[in-house]
Amino acid sequence: MKAAIIVPAFNEEATIKMVIDELKKQKIWGLKKEIVVINDGSVDSTAKIAHRENATVISHVINRGLGAALSTGLKYVKKNKFDIAITFDADGQHKAKDLERLIKPILKNKADIVIGARQFNKEGMPIDRKIINTFANIITYILFNVLVSDSQSGLRAFSNKAIQLIEIRTNRMEVSSELLRQAKVKKLKVKEIPISAIYTNYSKIKGQKNINAINILMKMLIYKFNKN
Amino acid sequence: MIITKLLISVFVLFAISRLVMRFREGKVSNTGLVGWLLIWFTVETIILVPRVTSDIAQFLGIGRGADLIIYSSIIILFYLIFRIFISLEDIEREVTKIVQRDALKNVKKGKRKR
Numbered sequence: 001m002k003a004a005i006i007v008p009a010f011n012e013e014a015t016i017k018m019v020i021d022e023l024k025k026q027k028i029w030g031l032k033k034e035i036v037v038i039n040d041g042s043v044d045s046t047a048k049i050a051h052r053e054n055a056t057v058i059s060h061v062i063n064r065g066l067g068a069a070l071s072t073g074l075k076y077v078k079k080n081k082f083d084i085a086i087t088f089d090a091d092g093q094h095k096a097k098d099l100e101r102l103i104k105p106i107l108k109n110k111a112d113i114v115i116g117a118r119q120f121n122k123e124g125m126p127i128d129r130k131i132i133n134t135f136a137n138i139i140t141y142i143l144f145n146v147l148v149s150d151s152q153s154g155l156r157a158f159s160n161k162a163i164q165l166i167e168i169r170t171n172r173m174e175v176s177s178e179l180l181r182q183a184k185v186k187k188l189k190v191k192e193i194p195i196s197a198i199y200t201n202y203s204k205i206k207g208q209k210n211i212n213a214i215n216i217l218m219k220m221l222i223y224k225f226n227k228n
Numbered sequence: 229m230i231i232t233k234l235l236i237s238v239f240v241l242f243a244i245s246r247l248v249m250r251f252r253e254g255k256v257s258n259t260g261l262v263g264w265l266l267i268w269f270t271v272e273t274i275i276l277v278p279r280v281t282s283d284i285a286q287f288l289g290i291g292r293g294a295d296l297i298i299y300s301s302i303i304i305l306f307y308l309i310f311r312i313f314i315s316l317e318d319i320e321r322e323v324t325k326i327v328q329r330d331a332l333k334n335v336k337k338g339k340r341k342r
Binding site for chain 1: 317320321323324327328330331332334335336337338
């Protein structure tokens with residue numbers, strides 16, 4: 001079995017080396033793994049560093065957003081017949097040691113999509129993020145009827161079945177909710193496992209801007225009522 | 229006032245003639261033709277019999293004909309913005325497809341196998 005770790009990256013030269021290093025060192029149940037950095041139109045040396053670090057690099061000529069980057073990654077994974085795909089943020093907020101626990105439900109055939117849910121404790125998540133995340137979860141539930149505790153998490157794993165069935169259509173940050181919607185429509189089993197997230201100032205700046213929540217809501221509404 | 233009515237009527241006639249021409253060329257669909265004809269006939273009616281707006285406004289409980297026009301304009305504008313939003317999304321998706329096709333053609337593999 002082989003697993004692909006998709007790392008969408010947009011101007012992440014400060015952290016990409018550290019993230020790849022950590023992923024390279026991490027064993028995942030003895031699976032063969034490939035680190036696939038999706039360089040989403042970065043203007044810094046993200047792609048160069050990733051290539052030097054021996055990762056597979058797929059570059060978008062212009063920035064197309066998180067959704068597009070993940071979609072490119074999943075297309076690569078599908079084409080190259082990987083058994084498992086993992087998405088991992090490039091800003092250093094995830095810990096590679098969570099990966100084994102993350103894909104365990106897939107290996108045991110208990111889930112098609114596993115979401116690494118960041119913990120809602122004091123150290124886990126800043127208060128503003130907590131509020132927006134709760135709001136996002138409620139909206140995701142109302143619109144798509146999928147209830148998860150962290151609908152916006154960037155750490156996810158997909159089984160081969162999910163890789164084959166999921167088709168991402170959204171370009172930007174609203175992809176997190178789009179994935180859950182697709183899971184629902186295509187009857188994929190979704191499971192959450194708790195993970196630790198490291199909120200540094202860097203990841204806060206690089207992550208979703210709070211104001212972006214309104215934009216995501218607007219697009220989710222449009223997808224809900226416009227597309228199937 | 230008469231001159232304005234005349235000018236706008238001429239313009240409406242011109243627009244309708246262009247519309248029919250485009251329809252004959254097959255560039256406007258049946259629904260498109262009916263929709264646009266309705267719009268232009270409404271404009272012409274309002275120009276020739278402005279009282280109509282007041283009557284409809286009264287009927288709808290809005291009060292003044294001018295208010296009715298403003299309200300319906302806002303609704304139409306919102307609808308158009310929504311349409312533009314949707315078509316922009318479509319264009320964005322098309323751009324992404326092109327970018328992805330290019331990206332997947334130029335995959336740079338890592339040097340060593342792990």
